[in-house]
Amino acid sequence: MDGFTPQTKRREVGADFEDVLVDRAVRGPQPAAPAWGGGDPSFARLVRTIEGEIIPRLMLAHREAPAARDRADGRLAPGRAEVEELVRLALAHEADVASAFVSALRDQGVAVEALYLDLLAPAARRLGELWSADLADFAEVTVGLGRLQRVAHSLRGSLPEEDESPGGERRALLVAVPGEQHTFGLSLVAEFFRRAGWSVTSEPLGTVQDLLDLVRREWFAVVGLSVSAEARMAGLASVILGVRRVSCNRAVRVMVGGRIFNERPELVSQVGADATAPDGRQAVAQAQSLLELLARRS
Numbered sequence: 001m002d003g004f005t006p007q008t009k010r011r012e013v014g015a016d017f018e019d020v021l022v023d024r025a026v027r028g029p030q031p032a033a034p035a036w037g038g039g040d041p042s043f044a045r046l047v048r049t050i051e052g053e054i055i056p057r058l059m060l061a062h063r064e065a066p067a068a069r070d071r072a073d074g075r076l077a078p079g080r081a082e083v084e085e086l087v088r089l090a091l092a093h094e095a096d097v098a099s100a101f102v103s104a105l106r107d108q109g110v111a112v113e114a115l116y117l118d119l120l121a122p123a124a125r126r127l128g129e130l131w132s133a134d135l136a137d138f139a140e141v142t143v144g145l146g147r148l149q150r151v152a153h154s155l156r157g158s159l160p161e162e163d164e165s166p167g168g169e170r171r172a173l174l175v176a177v178p179g180e181q182h183t184f185g186l187s188l189v190a191e192f193f194r195r196a197g198w199s200v201t202s203e204p205l206g207t208v209q210d211l212l213d214l215v216r217r218e219w220f221a222v223v224g225l226s227v228s229a230e231a232r233m234a235g236l237a238s239v240i241l242g243v244r245r246v247s248c249n250r251a252v253r254v255m256v257g258g259r260i261f262n263e264r265p266e267l268v269s270q271v272g273a274d275a276t277a278p279d280g281r282q283a284v285a286q287a288q289s290l291l292e293l294l295a296r297r298s
Contacts, residue, residue, distance in 0.1 A: 076110045078119040086123045086148075087130075091140055095150040102151050112155055116188050117279050120152055124184045125259070128228070145184045152184075156191060172287065174202045174224040177232050177239065178211065186226040189257065192280030193287070208239055216246045222287045223247070225273075227258040237271040244272075253290040257283065 082105065089098040102115060110119075127144050130136040136144070174190050176183045183204070190202040201218070205211050215223060223243055227236060240254050256273040268276045274290055277283035 076108070077114040077117075078105060078110060082119055083122045083126060086119060087126045087144070090123065090127070090144040090147045090151075091136065093147075095147040098147055099151050099154055102155070106155075113281070115155060116152070116191065117281060120148055121185060121188055121279060124148055124188075128259075149184055149187060152188060152191070169221055169291065170198045171218075171220050172198050172200050172222045172224060173215065173218075173220040174200060174226070175205050175211065176226045176228075177236060178205050178207050179232060180226065180228060183226065185228075186224075186257070189224070189226075189280040189283050192284050196284045196288075198284070198287075208235075208242070211239070212242050212246050215243050215252070216248060219249050220247070220252060221249065221291060222253045222255060224255040224257060224283070224287075227256065227260060230260055233260065233267070233271070240272045251294055253287070253294065255283065255287060255290075 086098060086101060089101055102119065105119070106112065106115060124145060127136065127141045127148075131138065131141045172193050174186055174193065176186055186202065190200050193200045201214075201220070205214070225236070225239070227233060236256070240256075243254060244252060253274045254272070255275050255277070256268060256271060257276055261267055261276040262278050265276060268274075275286045277286045
């Protein structure tokens with residue numbers, strides 16, 4: 001239609017990144033402030049950073065690779081170049097700079113869901129890889145993840161709600177296994193559950209006993225446990241068994257998530273869980289399937 005093919009969409013996204021970033025910096029965040037000088041000093045620094053550093057790097061990146069790839073559904077999605085750039089921004093700059101970059105992608109037609117699944121989640125995984133390879137230290141990765149968290153929070157209100165009135169039977173507890181350090185991926189999963197109409201409790205728990213006390217006290221249809229460190233796997237089966245024993249919902253379903261389950265899905269049954277999923281969208285689908293299966297058995 002009018003010659004606007006997926007290929008031309010990719011070219012236009014790449015060509016227009018620089019203009020959109022400057023446009024959002026000058027007009028978007030603080031439309032009442034002067035664009036150059038005399039305004040908020042932090043805003044002026046953001047503009048200088050975008051013009052002096054981000055734009056030249058984007059121009060180079062888009063000469064080397066397409067700015068976005070086409071998803072199976074025909075919509076644009078961030079590619080490897082965008083993930084690497086977001087990681088660099090999260091490590092080197094305040095969250096506002098990373099937010100400007102993500103907002104530019106959104107303005108070019110990338111869906112918010114794709115920003116969660118194809119940009120923020122891979123960026124968090126990339127930070128973990130940098131840490132594992134000793135290319136970034138723990139403090140740098142922690143700060144970077146915190147900035148990604150702020151970007152994700154800024155997008156939260158943009159996810160379209162599929163069901164604004166969660167039913168009482170759709171209550172989920174989504175937590176990291178006590179002792180886990182990285183919870184960014186879990187926060188993304190929680191957003192997808194909320195979007196699908198689930199009532200979600202997602203709070204840091206200090207000990208396994210805290211977890212058991214919570215499921216004994218409050219009713220949840222699904223308990224989701226996130227594990228990223230292989231060292232935490234040793235006691236996971238006993239944690240899940242404890243959840244089933246003390247839960248006030250005797251038919252509670254337990255899901256597990258994290259890199260290790262993506263790589264070795266056979267571990268799901270070994271630890272006594274009901275299901276796993278590689279991302280937030282599929283986690284919601286799995287949770288709903290568990291409830292439907294339970295209802296058919298009743």
